[in-house]
Amino acid sequence: MATAEAKVPAHPTLAEANRDITRPIAMPDKRFYLVLGVAAAGLALMFGAWFYQIGAGIGVAGITHPVFWGVYITTFVFWVGIAHSGTLISAILYLFRSGWRTTINRTAEAMTIFAVMTAGLFPLIHLGRVWYFYYLMPYPSQRQIWPDFRSPLVMDVFAVSTYLTISALFWYTGLIPDFAILRDRAKGWMYKIYGAFSLGWQGTVSEWRHYRRIYLYMAGIATPLVLSVHSVVSWDFALSIVPGWHSTIFAPYFVAGAIFSGVALVITIMIPLRWAFGLEAYITENHFENMAKLVLLTSLIVGFSYGTEFFLAYYSADPIEIESFRWRAMGAYALPFWVMVFCNVVVPQALWFKKVRTSLPALFALTIFVNIGMWYERFVIIVTSLAHEYEPGGWGLYTPSWVEMSILVGSFCWFFFWFLLFSRSLPVISIAEVKEHLAHEHSHAEHGDGGDGHE
Amino acid sequence: MSSGVLGQYDTLHGTLDAIARLRDAGHRDIEVFSPIPSPEIEEAMDIHSSPVRVWALTGAITGCTLGVLLTAGTSLAYPLVTQGKPLVSLPPFVVFMFELTVLLTGIFGLVALLVHTRRPVINLDPAYRTSFSVDRWGIFVPVNGEGHAAAEALVRETAAVDVEVQG
Known part of the structure; x- marks a missing residue:
């Protein structure tokens, strides 16, 4: 197993890049199985609680009048938000030709796919009678009734499923040359598996020519898709007339929040991954500092949005809206609200200091705060708005049940279970892209220094 | 070869x-x-240049057309006014047109890659x-x-x- 002690060259050659990045793909050790076992136990907890809910009925969840959207929808929005980092980093930075994306895009894209897979479970769990999920799909039924295409909930089905499909295609397309690398170093049945996924890739000029074009087009279409998905998710709320939800700023506010939490989780995951796999030469402090700047920027946007929400409520002169926001900050759910503000607005201000941006332990801790804060943000938006709508007679409080909390905890295990399997079966860094970067670096060095230019 | x-x-x-x-x-x-x-x-x-761009464009046009047919077509096939909006309400339908445009552009693109590189193959070039x-x-x-x-x-x-x- 690759460990933190693995020797890593400061300026790797192409062969060394192949070796270093593929090194973790080997027979895992006990530590890996231990962590995987913990994730599997969490999965068992989640599915146990879900099956109990299916058997006993949705009443075992804490959601009831007036709060019918609780932890399940909160967690759905949280994971969709997490899913934004991958395609953002990969597609947008690819279009801008940002060289620093090459070592983090593969992991970020994997996070996207696993996060969407996690998010996609929650509407199904929330349905209660999960076997009716196909009502959301447009299919020619005997009664000729189709989904209501004016409903944001149906938009959500299309947006999230399109996002999952395109993210998976984008990820797979980027992986094809790396599958060929794995195939060429594998033996036996692994050779056949990697060979099948590589589609017979040989790196001919014709293959690279079409590959580069289609990768560019996919990045081009994925970029507006990233922005659309969380906008559509925000319209699940904003297109209603619930005070606290009916706001025109929701789309950009949600997109900024999604990027904020997504990039934060990339940092949280990349720091231990870099250490465990000995990838210090490829994922440098500079990468983390760039991501930290992105976290700071989106934190400022999110903080500004919190303020704007309150100002809009005040400026509307609508007593219901004003009361909704007063209660959000000072009512029964004041603690979650202030946890949200502290984690998402106050803590990230430390990133103004370069010392914090370049300190990996500090970044690790800070990004955990951000993700706690971002889960609370969705909880505050959803629950406080529903708990305190128009009529005082219709007000009520919501407390999550053990079933909901088990499924929430299990969702993290579900996410990490897939991520752990990914980290041991595929390169966590795009080898072809890193080698492209290294080849050009070496080429420049060759011409600048007049050295032998060994590749 | x-x-x-x-x-x-x-x-x-x-x-x-x-x-x-x-x-x-x-x-x-x-x-x-x-x-x-x-x-x-x-x-x-x-x-x-690469001909995959033609495939991508074809996918985009097909997806957008499919989005129009699915939303407007089904609304007209089973006319039921909801939310006080016209049967063919373009603003919400644009979301579906966009999503299907993106979806089919991506799928057509990957197919184009396979077609033009003549992949998959089992036996590698000698x-x-x-x-x-x-x-x-x-x-x-x-x-x-x-x-x-x-x-x-x-x-x-x-x-x-x-x-x-x-x-």
Whole structure:
């Protein structure tokens, strides 16, 4: 197993890049199985609680009048938000030709796919009678009734499923040359598996020519898709007339929040991954500092949005809206609200200091705060708005049940279970892209220094 | 591609130089293997575009059309006014048109990649070497009938670190 002690060259050659990045793909050790076992136990907890809910009925969840959207929808929005980092980093930075994306895009894209897979479970769990999920799909039924295409909930089905499909295609397309690398170093049945996924890739000029074009087009279409998905998710709320939800700023506010939490989780995951796999030469402090700047920027946007929400409520002169926001900050759910503000607005201000941006332990801790804060943000938006709508007679409080909390905890295990399997079966860094970067670096060095230019 | 001369190179610069020499010598049907995507090689081989863009555009148009048919078509097929909006309400329908446009652009794009690269294949090209996925570039010069010696001599004149004659 690759460990933190693995020797890593400061300026790797192409062969060394192949070796270093593929090194973790080997027979895992006990530590890996231990962590995987913990994730599997969490999965068992989640599915146990879900099956109990299916058997006993949705009443075992804490959601009831007036709060019918609780932890399940909160967690759905949280994971969709997490899913934004991958395609953002990969597609947008690819279009801008940002060289620093090459070592983090593969992991970020994997996070996207696993996060969407996690998010996609929650509407199904929330349905209660999960076997009716196909009502959301447009299919020619005997009664000729189709989904209501004016409903944001149906938009959500299309947006999230399109996002999952395109993210998976984008990820797979980027992986094809790396599958060929794995195939060429594998033996036996692994050779056949990697060979099948590589589609017979040989790196001919014709293959690279079409590959580069289609990768560019996919990045081009994925970029507006990233922005659309969380906008559509925000319209699940904003297109209603619930005070606290009916706001025109929701789309950009949600997109900024999604990027904020997504990039934060990339940092949280990349720091231990870099250490465990000995990838210090490829994922440098500079990468983390760039991501930290992105976290700071989106934190400022999110903080500004919190303020704007309150100002809009005040400026509307609508007593219901004003009361909704007063209660959000000072009512029964004041603690979650202030946890949200502290984690998402106050803590990230430390990133103004370069010392914090370049300190990996500090970044690790800070990004955990951000993700706690971002889960609370969705909880505050959803629950406080529903708990305190128009009529005082219709007000009520919501407390999550053990079933909901088990499924929430299990969702993290579900996410990490897939991520752990990914980290041991595929390169966590795009080898072809890193080698492209290294080849050009070496080429420049060759011409600048007049050295032998060994590749 | 079974008969010819294969040269291996350990730098991109050496590969580009060899491509230029071979093409100048009349070998325009050479196959180049590269461990990295390289626009420089495409330029050296005078390749400037890829037909996959036509596929992507076709996917986009098909997706958008499908979005219109699915939303407006089904609303008209079963007329039921909801939310006080017209049966064909463009603003919400645009979301579906957009999503399907993106979806089919991506799917058509991947299909185009497979079609134009003639993948998947089970058996790799006999000229392919595993070092081409590590740190070496390869140029295969197909030779029919006589001419192996001349082609070999030409490849050896370049910066090839290894030369093999096949067939």
